Amino acid sequence: MIAQQFLRQYAYASGVEEDVAQLEIVLTYALQRIGELGLWRRLALKGGTSLRKTVFGTSGRFSQGIDLLATDQETPNVEDALVDGLTHEPFHGLTFNVQDYRYSQGGNFGVQVSYQHAYGRGVFELQVSHRSDLVLSPVDAELLPQSYFPRLEFRPGSVTNVHRVEMLAEKVLACARRLGGSGKDVYDLYQYAQRPFEISLLRSLVCAKAWTDGVQFDPDGFLARLEPRAFNWTELRGLLGRGLLLDQAQACRTVQERLASLRELTALEQRVLADTTYHRDHAAYGQLADEARSMVG
Incomplete structure (x- = not known):
């Protein structure tokens, strides 16, 4: 996780509270972890996080969770591999845990993901939809640059996005x-x-x-x-x-x-x-x- 001083600089420059800026950065780590687990071949990103990170950039609203679409019906379900991968071991100083997971009547998956690092902690919502109703094929998308990117331990990889x-x-x-x-x-x-x-x-x-x-x-x-x-x-x-x-x-x-x-x-x-x-x-x-x-x- 980036040093606290860089988080504070980003929050101040963005004009938001530190907890909002912290979650923005943590979600970038989570997306990177999904990529390193090789799961973008089975998932597509959508919703507020996709819009801010791949479409609108700094003019977009900050997001509070990750909304995903399962693009296959393979077994085991992709959410099992996702949760196991996120929680298996710390990722650049970030530890993820899950709580209160649930399935809707339509089979869609939702879970509260808690995270912790050296100087903070928090929670975000993770959802995986199993509705196979996309009209257009998902596309590869690069994350739009943010001022904290040079402070990351990695170069942010591309994600798979709903068009x-x-x-x-x-x-x-x-x-x-x-x-x-x-x-x-x-x-x-x-x-x-x-x-x-x-x-x-x-x-x-x-x-x-x-x-x-x-x-x-x-x-x-x-x-x-x-x-x-x-x-x-x-x-x-x-x-x-x-x-x-x-x-x-x-x-x-x-x-x-x-x-x-x-x-x-x-x-x-x-x-x-x-x-x-x-x-x-x-x-x-x-x-x-x-x-x-x-x-x-």
């Missing part, structure tokens, strides 16, 4: 489901809205993933209800670095403007959205998924 536009599609659906939920989702959409991406690809992915999730998605309703009072912004408290104060109303307007073309549904996309409850039209879903894949080559 960034597919993560955006998941964020859109999460935000639509959680109107009245977390402001973190809106902040992530706001960050995406300031970056280039192909809106037609996003629209296809949103519709395809609404079908696999079995949820209804109404672009007009989603965009119309995207306003500050619909979300709990306190969850962002302490997770934004210096200079990243958020104008909630402006963030919502920016997202509405950037995602306005979600309303321009093709006939195929309308057909898929009409079938999200009954799942009778597998041919339409397959055609839409193929179209999305063709857009990325």
Whole structure:
């Protein structure tokens, strides 16, 4: 683990509390350990940690856990190898232990990981989803540089990521489901809205993933209800670095403007959205998924 003085320097420069900066660094060690265990061939990173470390960099919110997708159904389950590897022995002065692990009805795995090192300790959430519903193939991604990287005992390796536009599609659906939920989702959409991406690809992915999730998605309703009072912004408290104060109303307007073309549904996309409850039209879903894949080559 990097020396305490470098952690403090990073926390001060970032404008966050030391415990937030410490977890940011610890998660980098955990991702490195996953790579050294050879598990990126079986896992893909997604969620807040993926967004900050591979898409948004320092403008992204700090994350509080690791969200993974199992990309195979081999035995033993990948979470067994992951937990065994993390807890087997100390890693550059960091000791990991697990507690309170659980499986959801859908077979998804979650565990509280506690960590300890020479000058601190803490806990983060580790989740492994076993939903095999990716439309696009996972991609290799380098971690975006952070000021503490030169102080690490290793050069951060690449990770396997869910495709960034597919993560955006998941964020859109999460935000639509959680109107009245977390402001973190809106902040992530706001960050995406300031970056280039192909809106037609996003629209296809949103519709395809609404079908696999079995949820209804109404672009007009989603965009119309995207306003500050619909979300709990306190969850962002302490997770934004210096200079990243958020104008909630402006963030919502920016997202509405950037995602306005979600309303321009093709006939195929309308057909898929009409079938999200009954799942009778597998041919339409397959055609839409193929179209999305063709857009990325």
